Amino acid sequence: MNRRGPFAVLLVAALAVTLAFLILPIVAIFADTPPGDLIDSLGSDASRDALWLSLKTTLAALIVIVVVGTPAAYLLATREFRGKSVVVTAIELPLVLPPAVAGIGLLAAFGPKGIFGSALADAGIELVLETAGVIVALTFVAAPFYLRQAQAAFAAVDPDLLAAARTLGAGEPRAFWRVAIPCAGAGISTGMALAWGRALGEFGATLMFAGSFQGITQTAPLAIFASFSTDFPAALALSAVLVAISAALLLAVKLLGRSPLLGGVQA
Amino acid sequence: MNRRGPFAVLLVAALAVTLAFLILPIVAIFADTPPGDLIDSLGSDASRDALWLSLKTTLAALIVIVVVGTPAAYLLATREFRGKSVVVTAIELPLVLPPAVAGIGLLAAFGPKGIFGSALADAGIELVLETAGVIVALTFVAAPFYLRQAQAAFAAVDPDLLAAARTLGAGEPRAFWRVAIPCAGAGISTGMALAWGRALGEFGATLMFAGSFQGITQTAPLAIFASFSTDFPAALALSAVLVAISAALLLAVKLLGRSPLLGGVQA
C-alpha cells in the first residue's frame, strides 16, 4: 500500500523538512571543522579521556536506568492505582529542571550538606567530584526519557498475551521477561537510545554535581565547554568527533533492535 | 491479577527507588527555598517575563514539532525503505550534542554567517537574538524525543486496523487521522510531554543561538542562570516556581491523555 499520492508526498515532505532541520546544524559543525582538527582533537589525551569517560559513564547510567527503570515502567503500565498520574508527572519533572539547577538539586539532596549527604558519607559513598557522581547526574537527567518511553511501550502490549503466558505456567516474572519485554522491545530500545543520547549530551548537571576533572568527571561535553574559552576550534572538533562516534553507536543499537530479544520474531 | 508476591514487591521497590531518586533533588530545592521567596520571585517582572516567555516559546515549539513531526514519524513507522535506520539515527543525533554546541551548530546553519543565513536574511527572517530563534533552538533540542516516541507508538498500531479503515473508504489521510493517531494516542501524548518538558528545561542552545535578553529571549532557565551569580536564593526560588508550574501543566496533559482523541474509547 505504498502508492504515491498527495498524502504520501506530504509525509515525505514532512520527513524531509524534519531531517534537513535536524541535520543541517550538525553538518554545519563538521563544515566549520577542518578534517585535520578532528584527528588532532583525538590526539590530545584530554579529549580521549573525556570521550572514554563519557562512554563509560553514559553506559553505566544507561545500565542503572534500564535495570531499575524497566520494572518500574512495567508496574506503571500494568497496574492502575489512585494518584498514578501524579506519580507519572513526578517522573517527568526532572525534564523541566535547567541543567545547572538539576545539579544544585542533586547537591542539595546527595551533596555533603545535602539531605542524604551524611547518610552517604557514613556508608563511605563519595559522589561529589567523583566519577560516581557523574553517573548519578546522568541517570537523573536521562531516566525520565527511558521510563516514560518504556511505560508507553508496555502499555501497548495486549494484556491477553500476558494472561496467556500466565495460564501456560509462567509466573509474572517469566511473563514479564519472556513476553512483555520482547513485545515492547521496539519501544524499549527506542527509550534506551533516547536516554543514552540525552546522557551523552548532558552538561550542566554533571558540571555542577561532579565538577570537571579530567579523566575523573570531565565528560566530553565538559571538555568541549572547557576548551570553549581556551581553544574554540578544538571545542568544535571534539563536538564533531562526539557526534560521529555516537552516530556509529546509535546505528549499532538499531541493528540490535532487530535482534529477536528486541522486536524481531524468534524462529 | 494484582496479587502480592515477591515479584510485585520487586516492582514496587523499583518504582519507589526510582521515584525517590528523581523526586528528592526537586524536594531539596523546595526545602532550600523559603516559601516567601517563591512569592517574591513571582514579584519581579524579570521572572514573570521569563516564565511567560518560556510558556509561549515552548508551546510554539511543541506545536511546530507535533505538526511537522507527526507525519514524519508516521512515515518512518509505516514505510520500509533502504537506509531507514540511518535516517532514524540522524534524527537522534541532536540528542548527543552538548547544548552550547547545538547552539553553535544552529548559528553555523541559520546564523548571519551560516549556511542558510543569507537565504533567511533575504526572506527577511530574523532568528538570532530574536524570540523566533528561541523557538528554533527549543524545536531543535526537543524534536528528537517526540519523533522517536511517536514513531514507536505508530509502529505498535496493528496494520490491519489501517487496512480496515481503507476498505471502509477512508483514504490514507483519514485512516491516519481517525485510526492511527487515536490508536497511538497514549504514546503520542507521552512524546508530547517529554518534548515539552525537555524544551522547558533547555538552556545552552537557546543561550548560544538566541542569546539572553529579558522579555525577548530570556527564558526561565536563562533567567535562573542569570540570577545565579547575583541572587542565588532567587535563582532557586524561580526554579521551584518553574517546577511547580510545569508539574501542574504536565498533570493537565495526563488528563487530556484520557480524552477520546488520545487513547480513550469514543462511546
Added chain:
Amino acid sequence: GDDSDDTSTEAGSTTAAGGELVVSAAASLEPAFTAYAEAAGIDAKQSFAGSDDLAAQIRQGVTPDVYAAANTSLPDDLYADGLVSKPVVFATNTLVLAVPDGSQIDSLDDLTGDVTLAIGDEGVPVGDYTREILGELPKEEPEAILDNVSSLEPDVAGIVGKLTQGAVDAGFVYVTDVVATDGALTAIDLPADLQPDVAYGVAVVDGAENPEGAQSFIDGLLEGEGADALADAGFKPPPPN
C-alpha cells in the same frame, strides 16, 4: 558488611589525602593552571567552570582545596560567608573589545553606530567590568552602546561563540579569550585609562582536606612556576600594593 565498608572509606579518603590537591578554577584559567601543575609536578585534580558555578558548588558544601575565580567579588562573598579563607589576588587580565576577524569596527566609538553587541550580564565578572568601562565614557555614549546590546551573557563562552558565528558584531571579553580563538577574533585594546583592574582572586576553601597543599599551590601562583604559566597564557601579574 563492616570491613568492606571500612576499606571503601579508606579508599575514599586516601585519594584525597595522599598529597593530592583539588582545584576549582574559572574556565579561562585552564591553560595556565594545567601548565603550572605539570611544571611544578603537582598532583592536582583541577575542575574548570564558570566562577559562579564553582561558587554555587561551594555554597552547596562541596569542598575543593583551592577556589580560583575570574574576579574578586565571588571569593570575597564566600569569605564573608565564612566558606573560604581570605582571598588574595594572584593575576589580572585585560578586558578588550573583541570583534570577528576582518570587522570594520576598530574603536569604542564605532559601537554607538548600527551594530549589535553581546556583553556579560550583571553579576557576571566580565559583565560588571564592561559596565565599569562604559561608565567611564562620556555621557550619552553609554546609553547609545547599551542600546545596541542584544544579549546579556552569563559567561564569556556565550560572547565568544556569538562573535565567532557572527551573531553579534562586537563584545567585551578578556584578551585571553581572544587568544584562545586562534585568530577567529581580533582584540581591540581599550584606552589604558579606561582599563579596569580585572583581578583574579584565589582562596583556600574551609574544610579543605589538604590545606597545606592548597597554600603552597597559591604561593606558587604568586611567584614561581605558577606566575610564569599565567604570564605565558597572557595574564598580567597582580598590581603591587
Added chain:
Amino acid sequence: MSSGLEARFAAGLREFELELELAVEPGTCLALVGPSGAGKSTALRVIAGLHRPDSGSVALGERPWLDRERGVDLPPERRDCGYLFQDYALFPHLSAWRNVAFGLKEVPRRERRERATAVLSRFGAGELADAPPRELSGGERQRVALARALARDPALLMLDEPLSALDSTTAAAAGRELATTLAAAEGPAILVTHDFADAALLADRIAVIDRGRVIQSGSAAELSAQPGSAFVADFTGAAVLFGTARATASGTTVVALDGGGEVRSSDPAEGEVGVAVYPWEITLEPPGTEAHGSALNRIEARVTSVTEVGSRARIGLLAGQPLVAEITGESLARLGLAPGVGVVATWKATATRLVAR
C-alpha cells in the same frame, strides 16, 4: 490421582450477572454451549484466574483455586490449566513451535522443539513450526493455539471454540485428535462450542448457558430428547416455530403459531411456547391434499431454498416463520420443489416437542 472441578461464582457483566455452578468429574469433558454473549468465555476466564468474580469459589479436587470468602485466589500460573483463548492470543514474537514450547518448562531444552513440533503435527500444523503467527492463516493460528494449550497436559483443560475456524475435513481430523487427548486426559475438561456434533462427540455432558445462568444440562441424547428451551432444540438441530399453547379436552395441546396456522402436540403446555420438530420428521405434500386425521400437523408453507445433498435435500420453508424440512431426493423430484413453490408441511403430533421460548 486426579480430581474433579467444582466451581460456583457470580460476576457482574454489562447486561446481566454471570451466576454459574459447574462440576466436572475427573476424566470427563463438559461442553459449555449457549447463545453468543451468554458468558461462556467469561466463565473460563474466571476459572483460569484471569477474571476475578465478585463472589464464589473454584476448586480442583481438594485444592482450592479461588475462595473469595476465605480470601484464597491462586494466580493463573499456579492453577495449572491449559486454556485455549477464543482469539488465540499467540505470542507474536515467537514462531509457532516456540509458542507451543512456551509451556514446556519441565521438558529439557534440547527436546522442546521436537515435543512442540510433535503436538503441532497431530493437528496438521507440523510444517508451520517455524512460521511466525502473523504469517499464519486463521485456522492455522487456531490449531497452533490448540496445540499450545494441550502440549503440557494440564490438570484442567479449557478450550474456547477449538474448531470454529476449521473446515470440515481439518475439523474432523483435529476433532478426532482432540477426542483421543480428552479420552486419555485424567483431569476434567471444559469445551466451549457452538456445534452440537462437536459437543456430542467430544463431551460427556453438555451445559447450556443463557444470560449467565445454566438453563439445562445433560447428555447430548437427553438434550435432543427433551430440549428445555427453543435454543436447545435449535442447537440440537430441530426447527423451531413460536406460538401460544392451550390445553384441549382431548389432552393434546393446540398451539396457535405466531405466523398463523395451528399445530398439535402430545406435550402438555400453556401460553407462549416454542414448537420444536426435527427437519427429517417433516414430510412435504402438494398443497390442497386433505388431512388424514388430527394426529398429523399440517401447515401451509412456501419453499424459500432447496439444498440437495447426496440422495437427500434440505428444504427451506416459510410458514409465517422460517422452517426447515429434510426429504429424500425422490420426493424432491416428485413434488418438483423450487423456491416460491407452495407446499403443505406435515408431521406427527407425537414428534412435536413443546419447549420454553
Added chain:
Amino acid sequence: MSSGLEARFAAGLREFELELELAVEPGTCLALVGPSGAGKSTALRVIAGLHRPDSGSVALGERPWLDRERGVDLPPERRDCGYLFQDYALFPHLSAWRNVAFGLKEVPRRERRERATAVLSRFGAGELADAPPRELSGGERQRVALARALARDPALLMLDEPLSALDSTTAAAAGRELATTLAAAEGPAILVTHDFADAALLADRIAVIDRGRVIQSGSAAELSAQPGSAFVADFTGAAVLFGTARATASGTTVVALDGGGEVRSSDPAEGEVGVAVYPWEITLEPPGTEAHGSALNRIEARVTSVTEVGSRARIGLLAGQPLVAEITGESLARLGLAPGVGVVATWKATATRLVAR
C-alpha cells in the same frame, strides 16, 4: 447499473503459489471454501487491495482495480468493497456503533448513529451500540464487524467466515439477514465459509480452493452430486474412506480400502481414490449376517460413538478408517449399539462415489 467481478492473479505464499481465476456475476454470491490455509483470506486481501499479487488483474465491470501489466493498482479506499476481516479488525478506540458508522461518510452526521444502530440491530447487536470492542464477546465482535462491512452497501461484498463464531440460533438469524442483504445486493459478493449449509443457503456458486488453486466449482447440488475430491465430498457431508481402485470385468470398480476390507462402486476409477458415501446411505447390521448380493458393500466396523438426535442417531464407526452412519432411533434400539460394539456397515454400490484423494 452494476457489474460483475473478474479476478485472475498469482501471488507467492510460504508453501505454494496462489493462482486464482474468479468471476462473480452481479447480484450473485460466490462461496469460497477449502482446507485451512488454502489461500481464501489471501485471495480476499488481494481483491480488496491489501495484498499486491505478483501478477494478474482485478476488475469490477468496466472498472479495472488492479492490472499489474498496465500498472493499474487502485488503493483499497477506491475499490469500494465491504470486507469482513476473518479476525474482525474492529477499531479498539471506537464504540460498536462508531465502528459501523466509520464507513458512513456520505450519511449526514446526525443520522449516522441511527443508521449504524439499525444495522447492528439487524444482527441482534443493537444494544451493544455503545460498548467498546474490548468489552464484547467473540460472537458479538463478529456481528459488529459484519454490520460494519455491510453498512455502506459497497459495490463488492467480501465476507471472511461471517458466522464462524456464532451459535446455531444466532447464526441462523444472522444468516437469514445476510441472505436478504445478498439477495437485495446488486453487486457481486464473495463469502468464505467452512459450513456447507451456509454456503448452500447464501451462495449461488461454490468454488473449492486447495493449495492456492480452484479444484472444483459449481452449485451446492452439483458439488454434492459429483464431488471432485475427498475434501469436497467431506465438505458436503459425506463420509470418506481411502483405498486403491481397480476396474473389474463386470464393469464395477473394486476398491481395496487402506484399513482393510473391500468396497464396490459403479463409478469408474483406477489407483488411489477416496470412497465417498453419505452417512444416511449406510445401514448397520449385527455382525455375521450374510450378504444379499454383491450390489451391496459390506464392511466390518466397531462403534466408536453414538449420538442420538431426535428420532435419529449418528454412529461413529471405525472400519480401519473412521466412518459415520446415520440411522433411525428404532434400528439403534434394535441393534443395541454402544461404543465398542461390532457391526457390519452396508450400503449400495450405486450410492458409492469414487473421488480423487
